[in-house]
Structure formats: C-alpha cells, structure tokens
Amino acid sequence: xxxxxxxxxxxxxxxxxxxxxxxxxxxxxxxxxxxxxxxxxxxxxxxxxxxxxxxxxxxxxxxxxxxxxxxxxxxxxxxxxxxxxxxxxxxxxxxxxxxxxxxxxxxxxxxxxxxxxxxxxxxxxxxxxxxxxxxxxxxxxxxxxxxxxxxxxxxxxxxxxxxxxxxxxxxxxxxxxxxxxxxxxxxxxxxxxxxxxxxxxxxxxxxxxxxxxxxxxxxxxxxxxxxxxxxxxxxxxxxxxxxxxxxxxxxxxxxxxxxxxxxxxxxxxxxxxxxxxxxxxxxxxxxxxxxxxxxxxxxxxxxxxxxxxxxxxxxxxxxxxxxxxxxxxxxxxxxxxxxxxxxxxxxxxxxxxxxxxxxxxxxxxxxxxxxxxxxxxxxxxxxxxxxxxxxxxxxxxxxxxxxxxxxxxxxxxxxxxxxxxxxxxxxxxxxxxxxxxxxxxxxxxxxxxxxxxxxxxxxxxxxxxxxxxxxxxxxxxxxxxxxxxxxxxxxxxxxxxxxxxxxxxxxxxxxxxxxxxxxxxxxxxxxxxxxxxxxxxxxxxxxxxxxxxxxxxxxxxxxxxxxxxxxxxxxxxxxxxxxxxxxxxxxxxxxxxxxxxxxxxxxxxxxxxxxxxxxxxxxxxxxxxxxxxxxxxxxxxxxxxxxx
Ligand code: F3S
Numbered sequence: 001x002x003x004x005x006x007x008x009x010x011x012x013x014x015x016x017x018x019x020x021x022x023x024x025x026x027x028x029x030x031x032x033x034x035x036x037x038x039x040x041x042x043x044x045x046x047x048x049x050x051x052x053x054x055x056x057x058x059x060x061x062x063x064x065x066x067x068x069x070x071x072x073x074x075x076x077x078x079x080x081x082x083x084x085x086x087x088x089x090x091x092x093x094x095x096x097x098x099x100x101x102x103x104x105x106x107x108x109x110x111x112x113x114x115x116x117x118x119x120x121x122x123x124x125x126x127x128x129x130x131x132x133x134x135x136x137x138x139x140x141x142x143x144x145x146x147x148x149x150x151x152x153x154x155x156x157x158x159x160x161x162x163x164x165x166x167x168x169x170x171x172x173x174x175x176x177x178x179x180x181x182x183x184x185x186x187x188x189x190x191x192x193x194x195x196x197x198x199x200x201x202x203x204x205x206x207x208x209x210x211x212x213x214x215x216x217x218x219x220x221x222x223x224x225x226x227x228x229x230x231x232x233x234x235x236x237x238x239x240x241x242x243x244x245x246x247x248x249x250x251x252x253x254x255x256x257x258x259x260x261x262x263x264x265x266x267x268x269x270x271x272x273x274x275x276x277x278x279x280x281x282x283x284x285x286x287x288x289x290x291x292x293x294x295x296x297x298x299x300x301x302x303x304x305x306x307x308x309x310x311x312x313x314x315x316x317x318x319x320x321x322x323x324x325x326x327x328x329x330x331x332x333x334x335x336x337x338x339x340x341x342x343x344x345x346x347x348x349x350x351x352x353x354x355x356x357x358x359x360x361x362x363x364x365x366x367x368x369x370x371x372x373x374x375x376x377x378x379x380x381x382x383x384x385x386x387x388x389x390x391x392x393x394x395x396x397x398x399x400x401x402x403x404x405x406x407x408x409x410x411x412x413x414x415x416x417x418x419x420x421x422x423x424x425x426x427x428x429x430x431x432x433x434x435x436x437x438x439x440x441x442x443x444x445x446x447x448x449x450x451x452x453x454x455x456x457x458x459x460x461x462x463x464x465x466x467x468x469x470x471x472x473x474x475x476x477x478x479x480x481x482x483x484x485x486x487x488x489x490x491x492x493x494x495x496x497x498x499x500x501x502x503x504x505x506x507x508x509x510x511x512x513x514x515x516x517x518x519x520x521x522x523x524x525x526x527x528x529x530x531x532x533x534x535x536x537x538x539x540x541x542x543x544x545x546x547x548x549x550x551x552x553x554x555x556x557x558x559x560x561x562x563x564x565x566x567x568x569x570x571x572x573x574x575x576x577x578x579x580x581x582x583x584x585x586x587x588x589x590x591x592x593x594x595x596x597x598x599x600x601x602x603x604x605x606x607x608x609x610x611x612x613x614x615x616x617x618x619x620x621x622x623x624x625x626x627x628x629x630x631x632x633x634x635x636x637x638x639x640x641x642x643x644x
Contacts, residue, residue, distance in 0.1 A: 026149060087445055139567065267398065310420035467589055530558055
C-alpha cells in the first residue's frame, strides 16, 4: 500500500508508537519557532532544563507580536530573547524582520522536515510539504532540549481541489468555504492533505493562506505536496538546494476524501464572531464599514500586497474608512518599496503599519465603539480587536480593497475592474541581516524586572477537593481565557499575568481561585463545547495552574489546549452526560477520591458535594500523560531525564 504525505514524513521521524489513528506516537523534531509573548516562557522553561545548547537542526526566535513597546516590559522581553538565543544556539529574528510564519515560509521552511512552533498558525509551512504543528511553549522547550514531540496519530483527510478559481475568487475564499463546511468544531485529531489538479493553480503563498487558516478548523495540521510550484518558490528564494520533491504515492490511502470544485467558490466573508460563520460577500447586503486592514500571517505576502496595490493604483480610499496595510515581512516591504507598489498604496490614503502581527491580535488599530472592521486576518473572536463591541469580518485582500474603496462590504466582481495578475517573482529580495546568528562566546542572559521564573506545580493530591471557580458556555477561546493585546506585556510574569485570567468574562475569577486556595481547595473550570480553541498560548493553562486550577471539566476540549493543560498538570475531563453540565453551578464543591488510582480507568466518578450527587467524567489521556498529571506536569516529568 502506498503512503500519503503525512505517513511519509512521520515514518522518517518516528521515535515511538504505532501508526494507527488514536495511538500516541512521538516524532523527532527538526525545527522549532517561537514568537515573543509565548517565546519568553518557552526559553525560561528551556533554561530550567539545564541543557547547554539546543539540539534541534534549526530553532528560530521571532519578535513580531508586541512591538508597540508602551512600557519597559516588552523591550525587556526582546532583550531577554535576543541574549538567550545567542547563548543557546538559536537564530534571532529582530523586530522589523516580519511575522514568524511569513518569514519562516520564505527563509527556513523545508519539505519533508518537522517543525513545531509556539504559535497556533505554525501549520503555515505545510504549504511547502513540511509537517508543521502549533504546540505549547513547553513542548518547544522539550524539543529544543532534544526530546521528541508526542501526538495522537491523526486521521488523514484528503481534500481534492478540482479546476481553477473564478476571477476575484482566492485562496482565502477556499479556506473560508472549508470552514463554512467543516466548522471550527469536531476536527480535532485530523490532518488535511491537499491534492487534486487544482492545487497546481495555487502558488506557495496562496497555499500558505489555506494551511494557515487550517488552524481555525482545529486540525493538527494541513499539508500540501512539494511539487514544481514549490520548486519555483524555493528557486526564487535562492534556496533551491533545500527543495526536494515530496508527493503522496498514487495508491496512498486516506481516512476520508472531500472534493471541492474551485469554480464554484465565490468571494466569501467570515462574519462576527467566528471564522466559520461564513457566507458569500454578496449575501451580506449593504454593510457600511469603518475600518479595513490588510496584513497578518494569513494574507501579507508579496502576492497579496501587489494585488492590493494594483487595485488601489490611481484610486482613493473612501473618506469614512480608516485603511491600514502591513507587509508580512521585510522581504515583502522591501520589494513593494522598490517596484513602486508601496507608493500606490500610500497614495490611495492607506496608513502603512509596522511589518508585524499588529492589529491581528489587538496590538493597535482597535476599531471605534461598535465599529465594523473588515480584515484579512484569520480570527474575529469577540473583543480580539481591542474593542469589545466591534464587529470584525474576515475576507481576502481583494474584498478588503474593494471595501476600502467603496466604504461598504463589497464583492470585487461589482467593481467593474479587471482582476490583477501577479506572477510569482523570478527572484525575491533576499537579505537575512535581521536574523542574528547565535554567539560562540560567553553570553550573559539579560533578565528585566518583569521576568519571573516558571512556576512549580506540585504533584496531584490523592483526594482532590475543589470548587467550581467559573462556569462557561461553548467555544471559549484562549483569547477569552487570557487576552492578547496590551496584557501580553506580562507574559513573562506569571503572577501578574494570572490576574488577567478570564478578566473580560468574569473579573472575579482570580480572586475566587485564591479564596478556594485559602480554604485548602483546588479550583475547577467548567465549560461547554470546544473549550480552548484559538491561539496556542500556554498561559491559558499555565496561569490557571498558578491560581490553583487542577481540572477542567468540559463537553469537549480543543487539541492544543488539552495538551497545554496536561503539560501544566491540569486534568482535562469530559462530561459523559450533558445533563451533568447543566446541573453544575458556580461555587459547587467537587470531590474525586483516590484520583491517582482512578486515572488508570478512562471513566472517573466525581461527587458534587454541594448538591449531593455522583456523576461521571471521562479522559483520553495516554499512560505517559497520566504520569505527567500525577507528577504535576511536563517539566516535572522530563526535567531530570532529558539528554544533556
Ligand atoms: Fe501574528 Fe496574528 Fe499570525 S498574532 S502570528 S499575525 S495569527
């Protein structure tokens, strides 16, 4: 039997386990990446392991998120990241060099290699046939220290793209269409593998847009083959030597196959407040818009900005629209500056934003109260823009420009304009001087006053008595748990960060946990479906652990967040009967007896002490994860056993 792409890469990297869906496997990791707010804790954890130099083939630390630097905290973090990278053998991508996923795709991606990143959109590099996954920072720390990465062997879903897109329909519209169909729920434990003759019509940056937003589906990752299109991209990046062909075998098997006719796809839009709330742009009706923003790791490539510049050339943005454009990398910015496209964008009335994540995660560009913002980014969760009652719509760069010109959400088919054609350049601008190599000398790691050590978690007690510290609904994102934006400046300071847990949902949460702690009780979080979707930020587990949370009981928990909970010694438990979710109330006292023994079974009995009834919860932890929970997390389990 032939092999699919996922099987080919995994077989070459397999360290342990059986290749059966649901089994736990571990694989060797070739590359890691981090961004700044999540990177600091990953490197603090790495330092705590006492390993003198990273053992990965390549590790890159990017500074791309918190660049507003409104106080000393972010610049202190940046200096810590630069010095810790220099000391331990990590490349350091300076602020201004670009967004981690865009730069990694351009300069470091490698077909057939494995990459884990402390950022949920790491699968972007799946566009070139790289097995790239978003994980928690502690997983990155372990990989840098030479440990394998553990994952549940997924189902592999083949998505065949047929034909070609209509004029004005784009790669963004393809992934929005997939989100409309598959939604953000129920895709945990799956890998999407793209094929079909339609993929040959998509350039690497277009494939990257699709792989990037696979994260919104909740899948483990997305993969494209490495073919002639990929080869051209590598040649233009001056990296042909790193290209290799990687195709699935003709008789490869898949757990499921989905066929999509590209010609049926129209310009789409994801409406507030979820990336799967998708419809055709023309079906929204008249919608006056206050702000339009182009950028983020989803749509900030040379291709995207050239499309925007071509549409804007000689035209003026609507006077009521605040319009911002951010290139995804210094390479992109430099190229559009050189060929004059940047001038076309400036002349249209655009605000040129820093080459960084920026608005995507609420670092600047908050919309007005109740404002309508149309963006090319990948998430439109409530409040993520920085304005709680703003309405954020996700679209392609083509729809964004059409909207900026008219002042209303607009399908570009209505503009009466010819769609621009942007060929892949023969040669990209290459200048890696903002990627600093590690030092061979003795480096003193800088630690500003905002940086605290990673907290220590105690082993699981044998009898768990806890109080329900919060009861939540469905689709709670990590943005709900701990927001991005200005609060991110405290990511290196866990005591301070912990004060912001569920701050926008229930400002009394942290106090309630502390009160339970004073009474000798742990805390429990109760939630509905898809708890922990969105960003991979491990602080959404680390900070609750610091506050004394020992269990999350939910209807379902998303993949990366579940792994993060386990990494920090928090039990991820699932209601076996939905009625028990309904019955549970804020403040209820819960008890699990002999929990260390109970964890040997997949179903555990919990007593609700306040309402005097027993109910059952289940877990899907592997024996390795059970051991991790018992010891109080990954750092305790592996800290003493890593290869030095
Ligand atoms: Fe940055 Fe937004 Fe991507 S925060 S890494 S541009 S999802």
